[in-house]
Amino acid sequence: MTTVARYWRETPRRYNLGGCRCPTCRTVFFPPRSVCPACVTHRRSFGKMEPFQLSGDGEVFSYSIVHDAAEGFEMQVPYVLALVKTPEGPTLTGQVVDVAPDQIRIGLRVHATFRKLREEGRAGVIHYGYKFAPVSEPLAGTGTAESASPAQAPGERGRVRA
Ligand SMILES: [Zn+2]
Structure with a gap:
């Protein structure tokens, strides 16, 4: 477990899920683990876990509005902290960004985005390096600025704005 934790800290893989x-x-599993706790014969999985890339897609499963920020995050309150269920x-x-606290809802589709964090090394979820932003769901029949680009692949329309 210690080995995994160190691996987790020292590799940039954490920035791409x-x-x-x-x-x-x-x-x-995310973060990656060295053995599979779900298998009855979990010892056999030791050293055999395969790297797996999460897509970054997800859906808000649960959330809370944080009003009391940790030291160093005062400028961000209130912010939304959510449990995001991934399709994987x-x-x-x-943290869910780009959404007002009164607009967050269960089932909201989000996508992981990687932004520079205010502070590194602090314990807690925020230092993982990813946040979530709402996926803009295209409205039928309306031409938005985002859907107008012909160079954009169909699968990319849910991408996070910079
Ligand atoms: Zn397993």
């Missing part, structure tokens, strides 16, 4: 997957039961399986915890 690199998790891992159990080769036996296919369960995906893992539930991620992170």
Whole structure:
């Protein structure tokens, strides 16, 4: 476990949601683990966990509005902290940005975005390096500025604005 924690801290993989997957039961974990706790024979998974890239897609599963920020985050309150269920399986915890606290709702589609954090090294979810932003769902029949670009692949329309 210590090895995994160090690996987690020292690698930039944390910035692109690199998790891992159990080769036996296919369960995906994020952050990555060295063994699969879901398998009865979990010891057999030791050293065999496969790297797995999360897409960054997700849906707000639960959330809370934080009014009392940790030291160093005072400028951001109130902010939204959410549990985000990913289609790959893992539930991620992170701040949801670009959404007013009164607009957050269960089921909101979000996508992970990587932004420079105000402070590094502080314990807690925020130092993971990712946050979530709402996915702008295209409205039928309306031409938005974002959907007008012909160079944009269809699969990218849910991307996060810079
Ligand atoms: Zn497993």
